[in-house]
Amino acid sequence: MQWTEIKTLADDLAQISGVSVRVCDGDLATIQLSGDDAPLPVFRTLPTTRWQVERAITAQGDFLALGIFSDQQLTGYLIAGPCESESRRLARIMGRCVLGATHPVTIHDDHIKVPRLTVDLAATDSDNDAVVARRYATQNRLMVTITQGDTARLPEMLAATSKLDIEAFFSRVPNRRLRSAKNILYVFNTMCRIAAERGNISPVVLDRVSSHYAVEIERMPSLDHHQRLTAEMATQYCEIVAARRDNHYSRKVNQALQFIYRHYQADLSLAEIASAAQAAPTYLSRRFKQETDETIFEFINRYRVRMAQQVLRHRPESVTDVAFRVGFNNVTYFNRMFKRYTGMTPLAYLRGSEPTVPQ
Known part of the structure; x- marks a missing residue:
């Protein structure tokens, strides 16, 4: 039987049986897959004669391996599985289709054993x-x-x-x-x-x-x-x-964004950001505005405010400490930016988000 015929047969078997069928070479590398890519078990033995089918019985289901021969030389395998039922019947069909005769196939079962458990699965305190x-x-x-x-x-x-x-x-x-x-x-x-x-x-x-x-x-x-x-x-x-x-930004703008995300707490300059993005400052400024609808420093301020919200929500630090933590070096400017992007002052946000400390 030629490889093209084997591949067609694999497709047909998969369609008829609903079981994944693959054609493999002698090293079990997949040449063609028809169906889902279920991981193959480790076969402890494989067919060595024309009429032998190796059936690996696993928790997933049964896997069937039939040898593909050219004259008397083993050249590959036809493998079907996992099969949840009627695997013996499918093994006989595989043998007859590939071998083209009514000679009965010999099915050898290989039970893939589950490692012994040392955990008590019948523990009385287990959930329903x-x-x-x-x-x-x-x-x-x-x-x-x-x-x-x-x-x-x-x-x-x-x-x-x-x-x-x-x-x-x-x-x-x-x-x-x-x-x-x-x-x-x-x-x-x-x-x-x-x-x-x-x-x-x-x-x-x-x-x-x-x-x-x-x-x-x-x-x-x-x-x-x-x-x-x-x-x-x-x-x-x-x-x-x-x-x-959903990110459709250009490579240069993406590089700038990634640099800002990592270094927003620092005193950033346009030249520094442009260098990280490997772009000229004027070019980066123009592209950034075109693609994000914000200038670079508008974006930085909004991102810093968002990070400040995170700090205020989880840790009751002073507003001054938070301002310096997220990269603002002027508390008045921080208050103005915070109110612009959140609609409230940092102090009002802090009081409304102060964590409940257990007594």
Whole structure:
């Protein structure tokens, strides 16, 4: 049988059976795949004769491997799977189609063993199975939403997440509910970071965001902030993915933006930003305004105010300290810019956002 015929047969088998079928060479490298790209198990043995089918039985389902021969020489494999039912019948069909005869195939079963568990899965304090399944499904949907940068759907996913019963988690560390809540948020921060990384966000950007929230989590003063910080983290990661997807800025403007994000706390100059973007200052100023509808320093001021809001929301520092922290060297100017972009003074914002310190 020629390779072109084998490939056509693989397509036909996949269409008829609904099972993924792939043609592989002698080293199990995929030559053609028809169906989903399910990872292959590690076959402990493989067919060595024409009439042998190796059936690997795994938790995913059964995988069937049939040898492809040229004369008496083994040249590759036809592999189908995972197959959840009727795998024996499919093995016989594969043999007859490839070998073109009614000679019965020999099916050898290879059970891929699961490592022995040392965890007691029947622990009496385990959650209800249905509750656990629902919790995982909700978390997975939230991760997909972040990966896709779907900011429109995010509120719905966050609402579903807020309905999960996480009270039991707050007792994981006995008599330390706040410590338990922080541990949960560390896990959630990692989960969001992984979801955003799947959305093709730079590890450098993600490391900075993740590090920022690690600090915010540890500084969380009470359980009252748990839900708000959860929503803020998910929103931030999702918006980063959405911004990358919708970003139509030129390379020079993107370079300037990335430099500003990393160095907004410094006393930035146009010459310094232009050098980082490898562009002439006048050219960068013109392109930046054309593409963002703001001048470079309007953008910097607005971004600094946004960062100031983050500080004021989570830590009751003085307005002067916050101004210098985010890159303003004049408190009066900071107050004016803050009111321009938020509609209120920093002091009013601080009083309205002051964290509730537990008694």
